[in-house]
Amino acid sequence: MEVSLLKEIKSQSESERKVQSLLNLGSIYYYKPLNRIQALEKCLIYARQAKIQASKLNDRDNFNKAVLLIADALIQLSRITDAEKELPDLHDKAKIDLLLMLAFQYRLRLEGTSSSNFQKASQYLDTAAALANKFNDCTTGIRISGIKGSILAQQGRFVESEQILLAAASKAGKNHCIPPQYLDLELTNLYNQKGDYDKALLFGIKAVREAENKSDSLCIGDANYALGFIFRNTGKFQDAADHYNKAMKCYILFPGIQTTLAESIEAIGQIMISKKEYKNALIFFQKSYPKYHLGTYQSKLIEAGDIGDCYLKLKNYKQAERYFLKEFHLAQSVQDLDEATYHRLAFFYVESGAYQKALPYLQEALKRRNEASVQSNGHLYYMFFLADSALGDYKSAMKYLGANKRCDDIIYQESKVAAMHDLQNKYEADKKSEEIKLLTKSEQLEHANLRNAETFRNISICGTIAFALVGAIYYKQYRRKLQMSSVIQKKNQQLQVLLQDKEWLLREVHHRVKNNLHTVICLLQIQAEFLKDDALKAIETSQHRIYAMSLIHQKLYLTDESETINLQIYLEDLIGYLKESLRSDQPICYRLDLKPLNVDISAAIPIGLIVNEAITNAIKHAFVGRKENNVISIKLDEAGEEVQLIIGDNGIGINLSNDPLKWGSLGLKMIRGLCQDLEAALEIKNIKGTQFDIRFSKSTKRNP
Template sequence: MIRNLKRKITLRNLVSICLFIAQSSSINGQAFRNANVDYYSTEMKRLLALETGYYINGATQGQVDVDSAMIMACEMYSLSRLLPYNEGYANVGDSQGERLISAGKIHQAKKLLKSETGPDKVRLLFDLANYYLFRPGSSSGDLDSTRVYMDQVDKITSENKYKNWYNEVLKLKGKFYYQSGNISESQKYFEEIVKSCKNSNDVPGLANALMNQGVFLPFNAPGKLALFQQSLALCQKHKLKTLELQVIARIATIHFVTDLAASEQDLLAFLKLGQQVGFRHLQYTHNVLAYLYIQTTDYVKAMDHAQQSIKYMRQTGDWVLQSFYYMRIGDVLVRLNRTKEAMAWFEKSLEGPLTRQTQVFWYKSFLSKSRLFLYENRPAEAAAFVNKITASFPPASIFDHMQLAFVKAEFNASLNRIPEAEQEYKRFLAVADKFPAEHIHNEFPNVFIHLSRFYFNQKNYGQSRLFAQKCFDLSTRQQSVGNLSLSHLMFFRLDSAAGNYVSAIRNYEKYKMLADSTSNIRQREKYDELLVKYETVKKDQNIESLQQSGVVREARLRQSDFEKKLTLGGISILLIFSGLLFRQFRAKQKSNVRLERQQTEISQKNDALHQLVEEKEWLLKEVHHRVKNNLHTIVSLLEHQSDFLTSDALAAIRDSQHRVFCMSLIHQKLYLSENVTTIRFPEYVGEMVAYLAESFKTQHQIIFDVKVDSIDLEVGIAIPLGLILNEAVTNSIKYAFPSRSGKIEIIGTSMADFYQLIISDNGNGLPDGFDETKSNSLGFRLMRGLSKEIDAAFEVCSGFGTKIMITLSPETIDSRVLTPKL
């Protein structure tokens, strides 16, 4: 906000609020410092500080100015108060000077400036300039101090070695002249930054410069929205997502006043992008969307987003502003005519300590509860509640003064204190015309329509029409369908009173069209209520007519006789019903005893079956253990026998030894595993390859590369695959690398409908013309046979080395328990 127009909250009050937040962790369950956000980067923390500050400014309808709101936001999350303003020169944590300024130790920061040199001095000059420039209040001394530090940093950065600070100095000057009220001079500096970024092809800098140029324009300035849209286009094209969130939020703020449908799309886009980039503090956006849907009378969506705001509040620990979120639920429930529940939510929003320091957070909830008393036609209670609160807490802002005057006017009018009511309405109007346009929302047309009703009831039709027209004009501009329909209803009543029936009918049709289109269910409910009232009145009239004609006595006699018979009949039915209930109770008792007995028998049988299963599993593990031991005995015998053999016989014994070990290892895995029917294949392959490498003493001449997907294989598949793996790896070790080093690669791939095992090497390959289908090699015959046994496709390729592929069919996978491990 411009410096000389922005003092909505006094510096003393702001300091009091911030000290209260800083010193209070919780009072009566109400937290006054939010959960820390150390999980965010500096860039995301800055986004959080900015969006929280703008939310506080909007939620208080400008009565906490932007600069004050930013300081409050930073205090809430224990962030540096300079974070919203130092995006161009401080993205790697805070400095000593920044910490001193955030702690309010300005004198020490100035003292530090005298000893600082180089970039540290430049940064501290920027920090001090920003501190005074965005300090709340309207003291001319703050601008004078800003100029002192701004001139110093301008002088230092004009040297060649600080040319990279050039745009930051321009930005500081642009902000300075904006705060001074010289908009045209401010824009010159921002335009110069834009030009500089274009010349240097600095896309992120250009997007940021265009956004800042728009931010530092008055709300209704021509071209403000266009600048944001240009910045948004660059962000989306170059994926500058965090900056894109800031720009979307600024566009949504403009559309919120000018185009609610566009604002809705902006806010929904912010939610989607925020979730994508990991921005968790989405309660502010949901809360604003709830308010928007209240204005458009889409109360289902309003309730959904109000509840979402509370959900995100709890997830992120945003307790300081909880009054706003609870109040929004109450606002929606009022529109749904759920007044009892609405009152409970308003009271919940007032559960925190009601103090002057926290008044900025809870005063709207107090006013909402007061209006609900009036909505429920309880004006005396509203008056008592208002007088009780305002005795200790008079309104602290212009907005609160206006809304309190409206509430007082309403309960005075309801209590037939017409002069007092009119005086309070005039208090409201005295400041309404001066209220900033960007913060005029649904409350204003609502007051105007009440003023129109007030003057209509006093038969002052001229004033009534004036305020009905004001409500119509503002509701049309804001696209507030609910208030627009009420405007037409007042026009209908005024035209009827004036005898202008053609116009009255036309306005009533418009009222019905708008009312039915926005709240059809509610209209039906009201119609049902009116119908019940009509039938009740009609019945009362009939009774009165009977009494007057003398027939009522006979009717009473008949009614008495009927009531006696009805009573006797009712007693008889009650006795019969009681007997049936008792019989059913006894039958249920017997059934329960029978069920308990059956349950006991089932439990005993289940225990017995469970014991049998455990015994069978133990026996199966014991079988696998003994099979493993027997196979190891065979391996030992073969090892012993090989000591007495040479050449081909020895090689045959060695091959048999490896094959037996291959099966032995599977049985070892089975008895060591919790599952006695499947093994973890990747672990098995790793141990098998390690065994073969050690057996053939490769001494690191051969590199093994094992990449096997994590699966469990049933033993009937694991053993053949293990034997095939043994044969393939053994052949590669023995024949692929006769006089050089090499590499053997084992890949196991598990897909939805097949499993493939590939063993390949980069050795000499197979001889030219080799046909594995006609080969008499025991190894190849064994691999083909084993593949056929498990219905797997067996392929051999030779080129730069040898590749063997075994592919299990879908039928094998379905029938033989091939289970991927997650």
């Protein structure tokens, strides 16, 4: 491919076609994941040639593409400040694209402090948002929200981040302007950072499936990496390794957006370290990193750190020091000396017993402690304690031990635990005081009633015997109840497991049904290539009907509910699909007034087919010859125990015989038959167009 493009470039004179060939060649080198630095340098060469040629031809569109490609390549080469210099050359939407690119990369950037990087990212986002207001562009607004939400998550502001990302995902779903896997991936990262692994797993699986369904090679690796992270943090190392390996295979072919090939190699090796397979991890790192010739700052930093970790675990301190120092000097060369950099080298020296060497790095880390979390600061203070204790500075050691303790108090909220212990001790003291008072009164009563003791002695003995007999009976019954309770509890646990298995099986059935229906749609699509006229129209109509059914099974698979479906969400997605697939020569406005209503799955399928038929007929026949003011309206509401569905248009209307049995259209016959299955009342009106008025009971289930 590169050879043919080079030949074209050499044979072409200055023209728009030559500019396009240069851009294509630059893009090919940009998307090469291996030998990354050399490939990006070549990408820059051809992108800059394209920029010059496009400028001479006054080709604004290709000029913008060339500038964006140059900036992106510079960012990947860790030359983000050079990429910023390209901003003045761009205008309007192309400038917004570069601003968002810079904001996204600053929030992932390793060089510099995290606070300065987040500040830069926020500034670029604000500038992009101000420019985007001129265009009223839905896509740009959602992209800004996605990056802003991810920055807030990295800053630990999880509530704000979650609100922004969920709102952006909802808006993207309604407008179909951004592939859902990217926002699902950001939500996965958010819940990973929060430690809410159930939600992280839900969105991670959705991101993987959406990326695979759309063959999005750039996202598949990142989504699998995120799933691997979840499984690793929940102790499922084999599942984690499987997903990290999938991610690595993707990155060998395509570069990731958020994560890299080097990070996937590191993740696989760290799984081995978690299993205490230190030698295997070392061999894996030593083979993998040189094999792919990555060469970027990030990959070199990760490689040095990983090999250093392995030697440290193997107690080969000489080799470990070599790689830890290499990691430190790499960070130093790009001014990436934050708290974590000093902390890491200090940790090595403390672990290896070189306490005197650790002290300068501990001091530097201490100066930057405001950049770190409470947990990291607690660990830093503990290393100070170890170093000072070993060097005989016990006063300083005790000071840092106290600082470590204060961090622990914050983390584990020991003040609350202590307060609970105080309350418990007070309760026990009060209880003992009351018991003393009662004993004193009992002694007084005993002296007062001593004369009557002999009189009641025999009665007491008899009462004691009777009480013992009754106690024995109650004890036997109590033991029997405990045994029964244990049996019932085990049965309940078994039923709970069976119920969970049933739910998973149902979801899997819906998933397989959806996949099979999509296979049928694809087969019909293939068949349609060999058909024309009425046969082709019949095939296309069948595709839409099958999609209406498959969409229900997709919704059920992605939710915990297995028997009912939300009509509002289902109909919005179905109507969105019909708008895209049944494009008309006449512009059509869709007015939706849908209330959130849950109905049984058996009722949802005929409702979806009815809506499909009504909208299809309206698009095909209602607006013949009209170029404007074409409206299709859909209303879903409830009145008491009934659901009302109204589908109407302002088209030319239809002529119907008074006898429904004489309706000739297959679509109208289907609507009538489906309404009978629902036991629904159907009324068709000609009121400035055609209107289908359908009423049915909320508890309706389709007859088998």
